[in-house]
Each structure stands twice: as C-alpha cells, then as structure tokens.
Amino acid sequence: MNHIYPIKTKVSRHQREQLLQQRPLLIWFTGLSGSGKSTLAVQLEAQLHDAGFKTYLLDGDNIRAGLNKDLTFTDEGRVENIRRIGEVSKLMLDAGIIVLSAFISPFHADREQVKNIVGSENYLEVFVDTPIEICEQRDVKGLYKKARAGEVKNFTGIDSPYEAPQNPDIAIPTHRYSVEESVDQLMNRILPRVTAES
Numbered sequence: 132m133n134h135i136y137p138i139k140t141k142v143s144r145h146q147r148e149q150l151l152q153q154r155p156l157l158i159w160f161t162g163l164s165g166s167g168k169s170t171l172a173v174q175l176e177a178q179l180h181d182a183g184f185k186t187y188l189l190d191g192d193n194i195r196a197g198l199n200k201d202l203t204f205t206d207e208g209r210v211e212n213i214r215r216i217g218e219v220s221k222l223m224l225d226a227g228i229i230v231l232s233a234f235i236s237p238f239h240a241d242r243e244q245v246k247n248i249v250g251s252e253n254y255l256e257v258f259v260d261t262p263i264e265i266c267e268q269r270d271v272k273g274l275y276k277k278a279r280a281g282e283v284k285n286f287t288g289i290d291s292p293y294e295a296p297q298n299p300d301i302a303i304p305t306h307r308y309s310v311e312e313s314v315d316q317l318m319n320r321i322l323p324r325v326t327a328e329s
C-alpha cells in the first residue's frame with residue numbers, strides 16, 4: 132500500500148441496498164469441469180432476476196476471455212484468477228448486487244481467501260458435487276477426451292488437483308437431482324438471505 136490513499140465515498144453500501152431493496156450476497160459455485168456450475172448458476176440467476184433481484188453472473192470461460200485472458204491454467208494462474216474474482220465480487224457486493232460466480236476454484240486456500248476478501252457473512256459456498264466419472268461421461272466441451280489424450284495439459288481432475296470443499300454451505304449432487312430440483316433447493320435457501328428486511 133505504498134502511497135495509496137483510498138477515498139471515502141458519500142454513498143454507502145447500506146444506502147445502495149436501501150435503494151435496490153435487496154441484501155447483496157456472493158453465491159460461489161465450485162466443482163469440476165462439467166459438474167454443472169454454469170447450468171445451475173444461469174438458471175438460478177434467471178429465477179432471481181424474475182423475482183425482481185439485481186444480479187450478475189461471473190463465469191469462468193467469460194472472465195477468462197476478457198479480464199483474465201492473461202492467465203493460464205497453472206496453479207499460479209488459477210490462484211490469481213480466483214483472487215481477482217474475489218476482488219471483483221467485493222466491488223459488486225459494495226454496489227449492492229447479488230453476485231453468482233461459477234469457477235472451478237480447485238484450491239481450498241483460494242476459496243477461503245475469497246471468503247476473507249468479501250467477508251464471511253457475504254459468502255455462500257455451493258459445492259456442485261458431481262463425481263468425475265459423470266463429468267467425464269458428459270464431456271460437454273470434449274475437454275476430458277483431449278486431456279486423456281494429452282492434448283490439454285493441467286486439466287482439473289486429470290493432471291491438476293481438485294480439493295473438494297469439506298464444509299460447503301450447500302452441496303448439490305447433480306447426478307441425483309434434476310436441474311429444476313437443484314435450482315428449487317438453491318432458491319429456497321437463498322431467497323430469505325437476499326430479501327430486504329422490512
């Protein structure tokens with residue numbers, strides 16, 4: 132923090148929340164490639180939006196095509212990816228928005244760092260708990276096939292680790308529930324948390 136002097140704004144987060152009539156929250160999806168993070172986050176965002184909430188979805192492929200296009204899939208690249216998303220999420224929460232994020236975020240320490248950046252009271256962790264065998268059967272983008280053939284390196288679950296959350300707020304075994312059932316479960320947990328107090 133050399134010679135950095137953050138300013139104090141006249142408009143507070145509380146005032147923005149009052150204007151928007153909602154309580155911001157970071158809904159952090161984590162799971163293997165193909166586990167269902169994007170599918171669930173897209174549907175959940177649509178339902179929250181339809182219910183009148185101001186939302187924004189940060190998704191791995193989208194962010195890596197723009198803001199984070201300088202980062203690779205080495206451990207260091209992933210660590211920096213998640214750190215930046217934590218900082219972006221913090222800004223969005225301060226703006227009063229309900230943020231959904233869908234990143235593999237394979238490392239426990241990085242998820243903890245995000246929680247610390249935004250404050251644990253603003254963070255809800257959703258573990259999209261789909262076994263790798265199912266993700267590989269789905270192979271939505273054909274990346275597992277390429278990783279097995281050695282054409283994609285450092286692929287999560289193949290030659291790069293995934294540290295499953297030990298104590299997530301919500302775990303969704305997508306091989307046991309439909310998308311609709313999973314989103315219903317998420318809505319039931321999240322609605323009371325984001326609704327403005329009357």
Ligand SMILES: Nc1ncnc2c1ncn2[C@@H]1O[C@H](COP(=O)(O)OS(=O)(=O)O)[C@@H](OP(=O)(O)O)[C@H]1O
Nearest residue numbers: 164165191204209212234235236237284285286287
């Ligand atoms: N090596 C390797 N490992 C894992 N994933 C790969 C890799 N290369 C490209 N992709 C594509 O990038 C998406 C994951 O990006 P993330 O930013 O979510 O990854 S991370 O959180 O930094 O680990 C991931 O998207 P999802 O399948 O939606 O998870 C892939 O489309």
Ligand SMILES: Nc1ncnc2c1ncn2[C@@H]1O[C@H](COP(=O)(O)OP(=O)(O)O)[C@@H](O)[C@H]1O
Nearest residue numbers: 163164165166167168169170271305308309310
């Ligand atoms: N219950 C479920 N929840 C989420 N996705 C599911 C479910 N059942 C099947 N799928 C399918 O699994 C795939 C998950 O892909 P995607 O959402 O892109 O995963 P990720 O973002 O984790 O890489 C999609 O093709 C989706 O239709």
